[in-house]
Amino acid sequence: MQQAIAVLDSGVGGLTVVKEVMRQLPRERIIYFGDTARAPYGPRPSAEVVMFTKQIVDFLLEFNPKMIVIACNTATALALDEIRAYSPVPVLGVIHPGTRAAIKNTANNVIGVIGTEGTIRSGAYEQAINTVLPDAVVHSVACPRLVPLVEKGLYSETESRIAVSESLMPLKDKPIDCLILGCTHYPFLSDMISHVMGSGVKLISSADETAREIGTVLYHRGQLAEEDERPNHQFFCSGDSHMFRKIAQQWLGQEISVSSMTWPETQII
Structure with a gap:
């Protein structure tokens, strides 16, 4: 084998x-x-x-x-x-591959990151992005409500739509043009995330x-x-x-x- x-x-x-x-x-x-x-x-x-x-x-x-x-x-x-x-x-x-994809796709060097509390607290994405793109502005938000919903198979339910909308509120007024899905669970919710962020924000999955x-x-x-x-x-x-x-x-x-x-x-x- x-x-x-x-x-x-x-x-x-x-x-x-x-x-x-x-x-x-x-x-x-x-x-x-x-x-x-x-x-x-x-x-x-x-x-x-x-x-x-x-x-x-x-x-x-x-x-x-x-x-x-x-x-x-x-x-x-x-x-x-x-x-x-x-x-x-x-x-x-999965962090450096996701970072490379974001750097290739950003036009204005303003990048959003959503992830778990541990990932956001580590600052790993900011460090990886700014090592390659020192002038980039990174807006990071922890979304602790999302992983448990995916693990329960609720990624197409109203409960998830509400959680996604509320979790992304801190990023809505930021001029980001791409958003790193800094948790491999989040692509399960990509349609909801895209709906909230709008067509002007490209979602970046590290997969x-x-x-x-x-x-x-x-x-x-x-x-x-x-x-x-x-x-x-x-x-x-x-x-x-x-x-x-x-x-x-x-x-x-x-x-x-x-x-x-x-x-x-x-x-x-």
């Missing part, structure tokens, strides 16, 4: 990256872990997010992947450097750019999959596997099976 790309997230959000990897790199096998039992990561202390991320990486390394993708902005912001130093295989995050970076890294390492048969993907979650499967099948447009992996009680904080 071919070596897989391992993808992890606090829950279902990383499926937005998986969908794009499947589109751009259809021969690649994916192993996905969603830590749905402990989502969301955004409000958690940094040390806890790092510990959880290491636990998942240890689990995924048992499958001998050729790469690990941290498809969670909070975990990328707080744990990427430590996981890179820890992992024997390459590790990619497309992340998938492109995955392909580039694998190409340069001589590790692109060559098998022509349909790859056998594997999906794991730590919480409600029925809800995870329902959301995953809707988003990916295909039947999947999901295995539950229960953490010891001492690890569910």
Whole structure:
């Protein structure tokens, strides 16, 4: 069996990256872990997010992947450097790919960022943007209400429309021309977000750019999959596997099976 790309997230959000990897790199096998039992990561202390991320990486390394993708902005912001130093295989995050896409798309250098409390508090996007574009003005807003709604499969409900509208209010009067969806859960709500922000604001999801970076890294390492048969993907979650499967099948447009992996009680904080 071919070596897989391992993808992890606090829950279902990383499926937005998986969908794009499947589109751009259809021969690649994916192993996905969603830590749905402990989502969301955004409000958690940094040390806890790092510990959880290491636990998942240890689990995924048992499958001998050729790469690990941290498809969670909070975990990328707080744990990427430590996981890179820890992992024997390459590790990619989602913040720099999203940043590159925003810089390519902004015309007035005024960029909005929405994310979890942990991601926004870290300042990771501002730092990444201003390193490349020192004159850029970045307006960042934490939207803690959105991830739980997506995890419950409520991303097309009135409750979500209200939460999106109220969460984005601080950005409505800002002259941003692109908005980074700084959480991989947010593309589930992209239609609502676009409706609130208006046609003049381009939404930036890191999924497309992340998938492109995955392909580039694998190409340069001589590790692109060559098998022509349909790859056998594997999906794991730590919480409600029925809800995870329902959301995953809707988003990916295909039947999947999901295995539950229960953490010891001492690890569910």
